């Protein structure tokens with residue numbers, strides 16, 4: 137934990153700028169206009185859902201809307217469709233919240249299921265992610281404007297859970313569909329300021345990994361998951 | 372490599388670039404494709420001009436109070452348990468990075484795309500380390516690495532000058548046995564790189580924006596390679612230009628939206644990541660997090676008429692609209708930073724002696740200024756460079772003074788700017804002749820090509836016809852709309 141060469145470096149910049157350091161307290165940045173907050177602010181929840189679907193499917197993302205009671209069957213069908221395990225799941229109370237504890241038991245009877253474990257070491261969790269055919273996680277938000285899910289890292293859900301599996305499914309409650317990244321960032325900042333969120337990584341994921349680096353032809357799955365599915369659960 | 376990507380004189384670089392027909396065609400195709408995507412993405416967002424003002428205000432504020440933002444950022448990195456090294460020069464930065472790798476006992480280094488590490492010529496330094504392997508993991512950078520470290524030619528699409536057959540030949544050397552379909556080749560690259568990712572002990576990433584109030588960084592990619600580089604290795608070294616700050620996540624989010632729309636015509640890049648030193652209890656991510664903040668002459672722009680160039684967010688839009696970039700490609704500039712942004716930035720970072728020709732590699736058509744998401748007056752800065760070179764270094768006289776004064780004054784209002792464009796056509800007429808116009812030479816504007824140029828401009832008009840600035844009624848946007856309406860293929 138060190139900072140090296142700072143004062144000389146910053147004094148030089150201040151000298152070039154022709155003003156003393158430590159001005160920010162009296163000159164904070166003031167947002168010039170409220171476009172980020174205003175954009176799509178007139179949309180109803182139903183319109184945001186429709187927009188989220190349209191923009192997600194364009195990525196392309198497979199998009200489902202289900203009632204809570206339909207969720208276990210959908211997940212089982214998804215696992216079968218993608219060729220089965222190994223699965224990688226987060227350690228989280230969300231399974232109980234969505235009444236998926238029975239599903240967890242039943243899927244584990246049929247498939248290899250690994251969990252990202254808070255008390256496992258780095259190599260163990262990364263190995264589970266490396267061999268995973270399917271990764272499933274719970275998103276904090278779905279952004280209607282861009283078809284983006286957002287997730288934050290915690291001891292039960294590491295960063296690599298979202299990137300190493302071949303297929304990735306994200307579950308999000310309908311009430312967590314917001315207009316755009318503005319609302320999600322405002323929430324993360326508020327949670328962090330209140331001490332309710334202590335995460336080293338927040339990811340905004342907009343569909344499958346892709347690249348246009350060879351002749352600008354878009355190909356999917358260069359590094360991250362080859363395909364992505366969002367499941368919006370009615371709450 | 373470093374900042375300079377060629378040892379050839381300007382004239383020879385241009386001659387070589389002019390011969391590369393594939394590169395020329397692919398740049399034209401990329402510019403046209405990106406034009407549609409970018410303009411649609413901006414139009415869909417709406418109020419684009421007000422978004423630009425917002426973006427400009429954020430970046431200008433950061434640059435004006437840069438020492439304070441850097442202090443706040445480094446304090447917060449330290450609070451999270453990370454380290455920050457302020458490097459005045461590339462040598463200082465390289466020494467620090469190599470030392471960290473040694474301390475970490477790193478043997479397998481993975482890198483995600485970073486212009487600043489290219490500025491440091493870091494790959495070459497890493498290659499010289501015994502028992503250390505290095506892998507560029509952005510697909511384009513990987514292709515360049517495996518082609519004997521070929522030079523990038525675009526700041527967003529570094530391998531834009533290579534076609535699928537060239538990539539196929541490169542991959543065959545790595546054991547690839549499939550065809551030249553980009554999808555198949557990308558799958559091969561995925562498998563090849565994944566194996567190396569899993570053994571990586573040090574990840575080196577760039578930084579789109581550093582968040583001052585929380586000590587984390589913001590990375591934007593479509594492939595997800597930066598996310599693997601910051602998840603799997605135990606140590607992460609972030610290398611950033613000193614100007615890449617934003618006050619908080621709130622402003623980063625605004626810039627991410629503007630960057631994605633401007634760079635690739637997307638609403639957001641596939642992966643927008645905010646990350647830093649691992650939090651206690653987490654099991655992946657960097658246990659050891661280092662940030663290298665590089666000056667390398669950026670500070671020379673502070674407090675001068677060139678300060679605004681530090682607002683740049685490296686979206687590449689100015690390259691994608693530039694008629695000169697279209698003609699000479701990235702390699703013609705001989706700088707890691709090509710196109711209009713490079714023509715302004717390179718002489719600041721590397722000096723006029725080495726990059727003094729670049730401000731003259733412009734038709735001053737102002738398409739760059741018009742597209743820049745953070746309102747950098749690029750063509751005016753090019754004129755200012757010419758003034759500096761002309762006045763202070765006394766390198767040339769006459770024509771440039773004349774043209775600069777007209778354009779410099781003329782661009783102060785839309786009406787005057789239009790008049791200036793008219794006047795420039797008038798002013799250039801002695802050097803022009805007529806050629807038939809086609810879709811591909813549209814950028815050579817109005818059938819007019821400068822075939823003889825005065826002073827420094829003459830160096831490259833000898834080998835490649837210099838596009839005359841567009842008449843105000845013939846700008847690319849007008850032409851493109853008209854051409855599309857007629858069902859034309861924008862090539």
Ligand code: SF4
Nearest residue numbers: 683684686687689743
């Ligand atoms: S100068 Fe402006 S348009 Fe060019 S890369 Fe920088 S931000 Fe983009």
